[in-house]
Amino acid sequence: MAGHFPPAAELTTSGRPVLIPNEIECSILSSVDLECDELPSFPLLKSGIIILTTHRIVWISDSTNSAVAVPLAAVNHILSSKKSIKSMFASPRVRFQVSVPSGGISRSAVITIVIRGKGDHEVFVSKFWENWRARAWENDDNNKDSSSSSASGPTSTGSGGLYSSEGTVRMVGVAGILRKEQEMWENTDKSLQEAFQDLNALMSKAKEMVMLAEKMRQKLLAGTNSQSGSTNDDEVASKEEIQDWLLSVGIISPVTKESAGALYHQQLSRQDK
Structure with a gap:
């Protein structure tokens, strides 16, 4: 409509x-x-x-x-x-x-x-x-199509009886229960390991943020001291460097003075990832 x-x-x-x-x-x-x-x-x-x-x-x-x-x-x-x-x-x-x-x-x-x-x-x-x-x-549409094609493939359905869909012998009775419990503990252990890895990655990212803030502070201080002697090439290089820092911490589309103009400070205050 x-x-x-x-x-x-x-x-x-x-x-x-x-x-x-x-x-x-x-x-x-x-x-x-x-x-x-x-x-x-x-x-x-x-x-x-x-x-x-x-x-x-x-x-x-x-x-x-x-x-x-x-x-x-x-x-x-x-x-x-x-x-x-x-x-x-x-x-x-x-x-x-x-x-x-x-x-x-x-x-x-x-x-x-x-x-x-x-x-x-x-x-x-x-x-x-x-x-x-x-x-x-x-x-984006082409990437989605290729991802769907690569993900699709021959599938097989399970059937009842002695053999599973993978062709292995089904575990039944007490042995099956013990095996199922063992698999559950293995999956739990794997999930805990992944959780700790994510936590370590988060802590590492926090350290990167602190380093980024310090680098930007030093850059601004250096820019203020040498403002009179700066050239357009230096300004372009500085913008590219700051853009790389923002990308490194996950801000894909940062608000810039070129894109926002007079709305730069308003939109920058609303910037999120």
Whole structure:
């Protein structure tokens, strides 16, 4: 049904979008409307934050804890904006065409992003084109198909009688009970070993976090002392190094000044893994 488009998006308790596997945030703008005159059931989406990712366009309401998402896979075309004297004084608009399921068939509709805030809309449009052409969601689908093929294989069903499905002799009577108890203790011992391994890994990760905090503190102190003599190359190398540190502790899609702009500090405070 067209009334379900765009679908709702899940948010964290801090109001950030819950990312799907391999999804990365690329650009964020504030004070944005979503409009679609061609779909009568299209909801009223006024004054929200829009987040462009590698897989979706997520719109989050400023007034309510609600969000919707337009999958980039549903986008058929990004329409070029017309340059005119009137457009120079109006809010920037980004128009794109999507396929909307309706009654078992798909129909086309044009959605307009109205940017009323002060963000860099040209960077947003550039990233929009880049992500749509990259089609990262198709790589995810291919990976799922290969995983399903490798996991599937010939299966066999067990049968009653003396032999089990693996062809071994079934243990019955007292010997079977003792054997079953032995297997239970072995499984318990294995589970305890795995639990201790997970605990050790968690403690190791905590040590890495402490080391990371110290490295970043030292980096900031060094950057402050040598700020006057720094070059663009040094800044780029520093950003890449900090990005590597964040990835090493599991933050896959960190909020950056480039993606969030004026919303950097607000979105950084909500950053979770």
